[in-house]
Amino acid sequence: MTAVETISPTSSGAGILGVVSEWLMTTSHRRIGRLLVASSVFWMLIVVLVGTLLSVERISSTTDLVDPTSTTQLFSFFRVGLIFGVMAPMTLGIALAVVPMQIGSQVLAFARAALFGVYLWIFGMVIVGVAYIGNGGPGGGDPQMVDLFLVGMALVIAGLIVVSASIATTVLTSRRAGMTLIDAPIFVWSSLITSISLILTLPVMAGALIYVAVDHSYTRATFGATEGVNAWIGWALTSPQIFLLAISTLGVLAQIVGTMTRGKQPLRGGLFVGIGLMSTALVGTVTQSFYALQLDGELSDIAKSLVPFLFYNALPILGVLIVLGLCLLAMKNEKAKPSAAFVPAFFGVAMVSTGMLGNALLRINNLKLSNTVFEEAVLVYVGYGVILSSLGAIAYFGPRIWGRKMPTMPVIGLGLLGTLGIVLAALPYYIAGFTDQPASRTTGSLGDNSQIWNSVAALGQAIFLLVIVAFVGLVVKSSRDGEIANDEIFETAQANV
Amino acid sequence: MSTTATALNSGPKTAMRRQALVLTGLFSAASAMLMGSMLAIWLQFRANAPLRESSDGSKMLRDWLPENIKIPEVATNTMMMTIVVTCIMAQWAIYSSRRSDSNHTSLALGVVLLTAIAMINAQIAVYMQMNIGVRDSSYTMMFYSITATMTALMVIGLGFTLLVMFRSFASRVSDHDLILAHAVYWYSLTVIFAAMWLVVYVQK
Numbered sequence: 001m002t003a004v005e006t007i008s009p010t011s012s013g014a015g016i017l018g019v020v021s022e023w024l025m026t027t028s029h030r031r032i033g034r035l036l037v038a039s040s041v042f043w044m045l046i047v048v049l050v051g052t053l054l055s056v057e058r059i060s061s062t063t064d065l066v067d068p069t070s071t072t073q074l075f076s077f078f079r080v081g082l083i084f085g086v087m088a089p090m091t092l093g094i095a096l097a098v099v100p101m102q103i104g105s106q107v108l109a110f111a112r113a114a115l116f117g118v119y120l121w122i123f124g125m126v127i128v129g130v131a132y133i134g135n136g137g138p139g140g141g142d143p144q145m146v147d148l149f150l151v152g153m154a155l156v157i158a159g160l161i162v163v164s165a166s167i168a169t170t171v172l173t174s175r176r177a178g179m180t181l182i183d184a185p186i187f188v189w190s191s192l193i194t195s196i197s198l199i200l201t202l203p204v205m206a207g208a209l210i211y212v213a214v215d216h217s218y219t220r221a222t223f224g225a226t227e228g229v230n231a232w233i234g235w236a237l238t239s240p241q242i243f244l245l246a247i248s249t250l251g252v253l254a255q256i257v258g259t260m261t262r263g264k265q266p267l268r269g270g271l272f273v274g275i276g277l278m279s280t281a282l283v284g285t286v287t288q289s290f291y292a293l294q295l296d297g298e299l300s301d302i303a304k305s306l307v308p309f310l311f312y313n314a315l316p317i318l319g320v321l322i323v324l325g326l327c328l329l330a331m332k333n334e335k336a337k338p339s340a341a342f343v344p345a346f347f348g349v350a351m352v353s354t355g356m357l358g359n360a361l362l363r364i365n366n367l368k369l370s371n372t373v374f375e376e377a378v379l380v381y382v383g384y385g386v387i388l389s390s391l392g393a394i395a396y397f398g399p400r401i402w403g404r405k406m407p408t409m410p411v412i413g414l415g416l417l418g419t420l421g422i423v424l425a426a427l428p429y430y431i432a433g434f435t436d437q438p439a440s441r442t443t444g445s446l447g448d449n450s451q452i453w454n455s456v457a458a459l460g461q462a463i464f465l466l467v468i469v470a471f472v473g474l475v476v477k478s479s480r481d482g483e484i485a486n487d488e489i490f491e492t493a494q495a496n497v
Numbered sequence: 498m499s500t501t502a503t504a505l506n507s508g509p510k511t512a513m514r515r516q517a518l519v520l521t522g523l524f525s526a527a528s529a530m531l532m533g534s535m536l537a538i539w540l541q542f543r544a545n546a547p548l549r550e551s552s553d554g555s556k557m558l559r560d561w562l563p564e565n566i567k568i569p570e571v572a573t574n575t576m577m578m579t580i581v582v583t584c585i586m587a588q589w590a591i592y593s594s595r596r597s598d599s600n601h602t603s604l605a606l607g608v609v610l611l612t613a614i615a616m617i618n619a620q621i622a623v624y625m626q627m628n629i630g631v632r633d634s635s636y637t638m639m640f641y642s643i644t645a646t647m648t649a650l651m652v653i654g655l656g657f658t659l660l661v662m663f664r665s666f667a668s669r670v671s672d673h674d675l676i677l678a679h680a681v682y683w684y685s686l687t688v689i690f691a692a693m694w695l696v697v698y699v700q701k
Contacts, residue, residue, distance in 0.1 A: 109516050165523045173514045196523075203527045207534030207646075214631065214642045222542075222635040286530070 026115065029108035029170075030401055033097025036089050036118050036163070037394070041472060043085035043125060044387060048465045050078050051380070055425070055458035059451055069141075075440040076137040076230070079237045082383040084156050085125050087245040088198065090390045092163045095191035095248065098397045099167060102185045104176030109169040117162030124155030138229035143216070146226045150213040153233070157202045157209070164195035164202075171195075186258060186271050190251025193279045197244040201285045205236040235288040238375070239359045240281035242382045243316050246352045249389035250275050250323040253345045256396050257327040261336045270326050277319030284312040295366045313360045320353045340408040341396035343415035348389025351422050355381030358430060367434075374433025376440075380426040384464060388418045391471050398475065404482035410474055418467040424460025428453035521678035525685035528650050532689045535643045536696055542639065562701045563634055569626040573698040576619045580687050583612040587680035590661075594676045599668055602676070606662040609683070613655045620648050640697065647693055654686055 023031055054074055057065050066074060100108050108114055131137060131152055136145020171192040175184060181192075212232050215223040224231055235241065254271045265271070284290070291308035294301065327346075330336070358378045362369045369375070395411045429437070432453040546561040562568075586608040593601035623644075629637045661679045664672050 110520060161527055165520055165527075168523055169516055169520045172519050173516045199523050199527050200530055203531035204534040207531050208538060210535065210646055211538055211639060211642050215638055218631045219635075219638055222638055286534075 027107070027111040029100045029111060029114075030097050032108065032111065032115050032118060033093045033095070034401075035115075036093030036096060036121070037390075039118075039122055039125075040086050040089035040093060041468075043081055044090070044468060045465070045472075046129075047078060047081040047086055048461065048468060050074055050081070051425070052458065052461035052465055054078060055454060055461045058454040059458060070135075072139055072440065073132055073135060073137045076139065077132045079379060080128065080137070080153075082379065083237055083242060083245065084128075084153070084160070087242065087383055087386045088160050089121060089163075091191075091194055091245055091248045091386065092160065092167065092198075094252075094390060094393045094397065095167050095187075095194070096163065097401060098393075099188050099191050100170055100174065101400075102188050103171065103174060103179060105170060105174035107174070108166060109174055110166045114163050114166035117159045117166065120155050120159030120162065122159075124152045124157075124159055127152030128156065138233075139227050141226075143220070143226065146229065147213070147217055150209060150216060150229070154206065154209055154213070157206050160198055161202050164198040167191055168195040168199065182269070182272070185255060186268075186275075187248070187251040187255040189272055190248045190254075190275050193275055194244065194247045197247065197279055197282050197285075200282060201236070201241060201244060204286050204288075205233055208232045235285070239356075239362075239378060239382070240284040240312065240316065242379065243278065243281040243352075243356060243359075244285060246382055246386050246389075247275060247278050248393075249345070249349050249352050249386055250278060250320065252389050252393040252396070253327055253342075253349050254323060256339055256342050256345050256392065257330050259396075260339050260342060261330045261333045264333050264335070265326070265330045267326055267329075271323055274319045274322035274326065277322065278316045280311075280319070281316045290363060292363045292365045295364065309363060313363055317353065317356045317360065320349065320356060324349060324353065339396065340406070340411035340415075341392045343392070343412045344388050344395065344418060345392030347415060347419040347422075348385045348387075348392055351381050351385030351388060351419065351426075355379075355385060355426075368436075369433045371439050372433040373429040373437045373439050377426040377429035377433065380429070381422065384418075384422045384425065387468070388415070388422065391415070391418065391468075394471075394475060398479070399482075399485045402479045403485050404479055405485050406474065406478045406482060410470075414467050414471050414474070418464060418471075421460050421462075421464030421467055425457050425464055426460070428456040428460075515674050517675045517678040518681065521682050525682055529685060529689055532643075532647065532650070532693060535646060536692060539639055539643060539696060542635065562636055566627060566629055566636070568698055568701060569623055570698070572619050572623050572626065573694060576616055576623075577691065577694050579612050579615050579619065580683075580690050583609055583616070584680070584683050584687050586612065587683045590665075590676050591673075591680050594665075594673050599665060603662065603665045606658060606665055606676075606679075609679075610655065610658045610662060613651060613658055616651055617648060617655070620644060620651075643693065643697060647690060650686060650689070654682055657682055 023035065026032060026035075053065055054071070057071065096108065096114060100106070128149055129152075131140075131145045131149035134140075134145035134148070135142045136147075136149045138146075138149070140146050140149070171181075171184070171188055175181075181189065209232075212223045212229055215221070215228070216225065220226075230237075250271075254265075254275075258265050289308075289312060291312045292305065293309040294305045296302075355378045358374065358381060361367060362374060362378060392415065395406050399405050432450060435449065435453075437450050437453070543559060543561045546559040548557045549560040550556075551558050586605050590602050590605035590609065593599075593605055624641075629640070631638050631641050657679055661672070661675055664675065
């Protein structure tokens with residue numbers, strides 16, 4: 001362990017400017033990671049606020065919180081912001097901060113490149129945000145702002161690829177002597193899989209984006225002008241791409257359970273297999289294939305559609321179930337010591353798996369759930385599940401970084417409240433999907449009992465927003481005034497769990 | 498005022514194992530996925546292009562490549578051969594570096610630099626000979642997009658070569674991994690370019 005001096009800015013010789021410049025030019029993996037996580041928390045608050053606004057707007061056709069012409073842009077922003085502004089950077093930020101110390105490395109591989117990637121992402125997201133404000137998202141009315149949106153997305157993608165490459169290189173090259181990949185902590189493995197998945201999928205999106213951007217700048221004919229943006233990059237804003245960003249939730253849960261059971265994890269290799277199986281979503285992502293199950297017709301026809309359906313939709317779910325099952329098996333150990341971070345981490349994975357199951361239903365053509373709010377519920381379950389799991393990761397890894405404990409009961413309480421918020425925000429849309437409530441619409445005929453479902457969903461979104469605000473406050477408070485952590489919390493951080 | 502808290506140590510300094518090589522491998526994979534996706538979209542558009550009669554009326558053709566556009570095959574085939582030469586030179590740099598022969602390492606890297614510049618020059622020559630505008634048709638818009646992206650990847654390769662060459666000039670002959678990574682990048686560019694050359698310049 002290392003003594004960490006927490007020095008107030010007034011006592012520093014360099015002053016506040018020195019502290020700021022130290023942070024902005026840092027090569028410390030902890031600081032780069034925290035910079036990325038903090039920036040993504042900013043977007044998290046905005047995205048969940050937009051989600052809440054949209055849910056309230058949906059309660060009744062007469063509600064007029066948002067300008068009707070802006071709703072399409074807000075629905076698009078919610079999706080883009082949640083995936084590229086929150087899920088991806090939050091996952092990678094935690095990995096940046098934690099992975100080097102877990103593998104016993106002092107430094108991050110290509111730390112300056114990683115910092116550059118973080119800045120690319122920050123500037124890219126600012127540009128994307130400005131483009132949305134100027135009505136320039138996919139399908140937007142201002143062509144110049146749409147051009148700006150495409151540039152912003154390119155920067156975001158480039159930044160995330162650079163950060164992912166730095167994490168993957170660190171894991172592959174900088175492990176302490178004698179540590180093989182199988183010996184590495186399970187969170188490291190999940191971070192490696194996530195990073196490589198992003199390195200392989202984001203360039204595919206970039207390729208489509210280049211065509212769309214050139215077409216939009218010059219001809220606006222071949223790729224469908226502003227409406228074409230969603231048609232060509234929309235696959236990256238839905239499943240199975242979002243499942244790749246949820247891989248690390250399994251790593252967080254397995255890591256916490258490993259600590260709770262002091263490394264007594266039965267069938268540890270199964271965890272690696274489970275996480276690997278979840279990454280098979282990669283195949284569906286890069287081929288942009290959404291194999292649906294058709295239950296009509298001859299048995300042979302059903303079987304023909306069943307095989308690819310199971311491969312593309314059921315294998316990732318199987319991976320999650322394997323990890324969940326093994327973690328619960330490990331918890332049967334009598335000596336297991338409870339951890340507050342387990343609550344948000346476990347329920348985060350539970351929410352993600354609920355979203356994945358919903359996605360499998362979505363791909364059954366006979367249920368006719370496409371283009372209904374059911375699709376949005378899948379995104380909310382998976383996206384908010386990743387956020388909840390990330391809160392668990394911060395509660396678990398945070399004290400190991402800043403050396404102060406987080407209080408147990410508030411973390412458990414916020415974890416449970418967050419779970420309630422997600423269920424209330426998403427489950428009504430699962431139900432409303434079966435009553436044909438249309439997706440991305442706030443006016444017109446919204447289906448049977450839509451007011452009830454939309455009211456409950458709005459309540460869920462509001463609860464989740466409050467949970468995030470409260471958690472941020474808790475982190476700030478405990479990192480400054482929290483009880484100083486004892487040696488116990490460090491025992492298993494680098495252990496083979 | 499200061500307070501002291503304990504935090505987990507990052508551990509002893511570890512020997513970095515082939516970081517440049519691994520990063521280059523990952524970047525090459527990303528480049529391959531980027532160009533692969535662009536080629537896939539190109540092929541999709543070409544396959545969905547409507548049919549039309551050839552100018553002599555003897556056969557039906559996909560209405561993809563406008564009849565007035567002639568691809569300068571000499572320049573494009575020369576590019577394909579040049580990039581193979583680039584790989585051979587990059588391999589020569591590895592061979593020389595392993596023997597701590599800084600003169601030949603620098604010479605080989607210098608030739609790589611020249612061939613890379615020649616590739617970019619040839620691409621510009623192709624643009625000038627074809628004399629088409631981005632706005633002319635779907636084909637021209639996609640042609641410029643895919644070839645300009647490939648050229649951008651080559652410019653990155655050029656920068657990589659410059660970096661390795663300057664280190665070689667500074668007598669850092671022990672940079673075996675960096676020189677190996679440099680060669681790996683050019684090998685991957687060759688494979689990517691070969692795919693693009695076949696689809697865009699040969700099959701048209």
